[in-house]
Amino acid sequence: MAFDGVTIACVISELKKELIGGRLYKIAQPENDELLLTIKQPTGQKRLLLSASASLPLIYLTETNKPSPMxxxxxxxxxxxxxQNGRIVNISQPGxxxxxxxxxxxxxxMGDLRHKxxxxELMGKHSNLIFCNDDNTIIDSIKHVSSAVSSVREVLPGRPYFIAHTQDKLDALTCDENTxxxxxxxxxxxxxxxxxxSFTGISPVLAQELCHEAGLDGERPTAALTPTDYHTLYGIFSKMVTSIREEAFSPCIAYTGTRPVEYAAxxxxxxxxxxxxxxxxxxxxxxxxxxxxEKNTLTRIRQKSSDLRRIVQTALERDIKKYDLQLAQMKDTEKREKYRIYGELLNTYGYSAKPGDRSLTAVNYYTNEPVTIPLDPTLSATENAKxxxxxxxxxKRTYEALSELTCQVKEEIDHLETISTALDIALKEEDLVEIKEELTQSGYIRRKGGTKKAKITSRPFHYLSSDGFHIYVGKNNFQNDELTFKFATGNDWWFHAKGIPGSHVVVKTEGKELPDRTFEEAGRLAAYYSKGREQEKVExxxxxxxxxxxxxxxxxxxVVYYTNYSLMIDSDISGIEKLSD
Structure with a gap:
């Protein structure tokens, strides 16, 4: 799914039609590596998003506004x-x-006209937004790149701006058939x-498409191509280049089933x-x-939740290590009953042991089987029994103490895994506020002196079933408790993935009988918002x-429940209407 040069050419074709002549009304930086420009045109305002994210660089027009830092x-x-109030005079792409x-x-x-x-640059981890003077001198950039970071090019105020050529590729727009x-x-x-x-701006998927249109197997080696094959392939290639020059694009998304897999211009x-x-x-x-x-939202929220994830992961690793150690110690205590029986048998049959004996064979009156008891030859039978x-x-004391401790540690592990799952399904910053508050109340994060409890604005996911029933999904443990014990009434239906961390799902019945389709849709939501969402089926x-x-x-x-129904279902929720989150 490449944001390649052809895609950018298509975007620029749109931007030129929509933005040239417009004035920069607002300039905002909602993220550290992202700009949101509002441009005033006679036809109304346009918003242009420019993201230099290392994982997901993007540029496109949007109607969505984003909150900016104070x-x-x-x-x-x-x-x-x-x-501010500058006019866009041109938008272009080199090759x-x-x-x-x-x-x-x-x-x-001074009132003089200037050009900037x-x-x-949309280049993966090297993506950047660079502000230049009319003589190509860098004024500043959203990311500074020093010589210590890159030996190819510095991106710092005062340095000359140039395009770094690190690959031996040709411009597809100027290539003839022989070349x-x-x-x-x-x-x-x-x-x-x-x-x-070989050519700048062509992605692997676009290369496969060119081969497909030319009737060639893309995996075929170049050495096996005939002159006719080369001519046919160049014809398709030339046709694509002509459409780029004429700005005749046909944007599309390719689906496999219901899943989008690729896109192209x-x-x-x-x-x-x-x-x-x-x-x-x-x-x-x-x-x-x-x-x-969705991908951009998840990428951003993962960046913002990285500190919380690290806290949860560190605590989980510590507790799992502690739990494994306790289980090993518990296994050692399994010998306690054997020692008790040895002591009892020595008190009963010890009279038959002679001084200096290293063992005593006696009948275990619990099983009527002979047992050999090791003895310390320097001690009497009574002393060996003691x-x-x-x-x-x-x-026994170790077992009793560990029984309680292992339960506590296992509860902590289960609790942390539910928080980890809540972090996985969080989509907004306000969702993280509630998770952070839970970690603070649980003692994993220390509340700073004088810091007030965070204001909670996050709300459960809200869906509407195909039969018109409202379904609510908790995003975290606090919301799960509120949904189940404050929002739901006695005859509402409650769903949860069996034996794994996941959200509480509540279907409001309004006193009506639920049709089978609603049960299935609620089950799919419980599967999707659980740790088992990647499994083919979830119980x-x-x-x-x-x-x-x-x-x-x-x-x-x-929670606990002592009677329930069960169903096996997939986690495909694409057909369920989402009302809000």
Whole structure:
């Protein structure tokens, strides 16, 4: 799923139509590596998202606003100083590089007209937003790159800006047929690899598509291509280049079943049969926002939850290590009953032991079987019996203490695993606030002096079943308790993944009988919002809420029930209507 040069060419084609001539009305930096520009046009306001995220760099038009920090970061303040109310005069792409140039003219402090360029480089972990003067001198960048980080190019204020050429690739827009053939023939590898490895802006999926349209197996080695094959492949390649030059794009997402697997700015005909299908879009921005919305949200929330995850993971590793050690010690205490029996048998049959004997064979009157008891030859039978009773007493006390400790540690492990699952399903910052509060109340995070309890604004997921029943899903243990014991009534139905951490799912019945389809949909939600969501099938327990009890002193989210129904279900919730989260 490559954000390649052709995709960027398609985005730029849209941006030129929508933004050129517009004025920069607002400049915001909602994330450390992200800008949100609001541009005023006669037709209304447009928002442009530019994300230089190392894991998910993106640029597209969006209608969604994002909250910004109370104090704007330095880079944002610099852009506001220079570009506020500036006019966008051009948007361009050098060749098919994954680079966007946004040229802006503005008036300086003296009222003179100046030109600046905001450069966006969408290059994976090297992605950046660079603000340049009209002489290509870097004014500043959202990420500073010193010589200690990169020997190829420094990205620092005052340094000259240039495109770093680190790969020996040609510009597809200027390639003729002879050059095309020479580049591919020089690479003894599969055809599709030779194509994307030879030309800037071509992704592996686009290379596979070119081979497919040319009727060639992409895995076929270049050495096996005939002159006719080269000519046919170049014809398809040239046709794609012409569509890029003419800005004749056809954005689409390829699906396998209900799962989106690839996207491109040109039709992906290799996904047009069987369970595979294409969904066309009139706007690449709309496609990107749809395709990456969930992934971008998850990427951001994982970054923001990294500290909490580290706390949970550290505590989990410590408790698991402690639990394994306690189980090993518990196994050692299994010998305690043997020592008690040895002591009793020595008290009963010890008279037959002679001084200096190293063992005594006697009949175990509990099993009527002979048993050989090791003896210390320096001690009498009575003293040996006392020694065994002492060992028994010590192991018994150890067993009793460990029985309680292992239960406590196991409860802590189960509790931490539920918090870990809650972190996995969190989608917003406010979801993390409640999880952090739970960790604080549980003693994993120390509350700073004078710090007030965080305001909770997160709410459970809310779904509507196909039959019109409202279904609620807790995002964390606090919400699970509130859903089950404050929100749900006695005849509402309660669902939970069996034996694994997961959300409480409540179906409001409003006094009606639930149809089978609603039971299945609620079961799917319980499976999806559990630790078993990646499994093919998950076992779900369900019961009326009045059967669910909370033991005294139990940790948040923990309940018991003594009678229930069960179902095996998958975790596909794509057909269930989501109302809010």
């Amino acid at each position: 104090a704007a970061p330095n880079f944002c303040m610099l852009l506001r100083k220079h570009l 098919l590089e994954r680079i966007v140039h946004i040229d802006i003219e503005h008036l300086d402090e 360029t905001l450069v966006m 095309f053939r020479e580049m591919l023939a020089a690479k003894p590898q599969p055809v599709f690899k030779a194509v994307y490895g 040109v039709p992906l005909t290799m996904y047009g049969s069987g369970a595979d299908h294409l969904e066309s879009y009139t706007s690449m921005s709309a496609l990107l926002e749809h395709f990456y919305a 020694k065994y009773f002492d060992k028994y007493g010590k192991l 779900i327990d369900y019961v009326q809420k009045k059967q669910v009890k909370k033991p005294a002193g139990a940790k948040p989210g923990f």
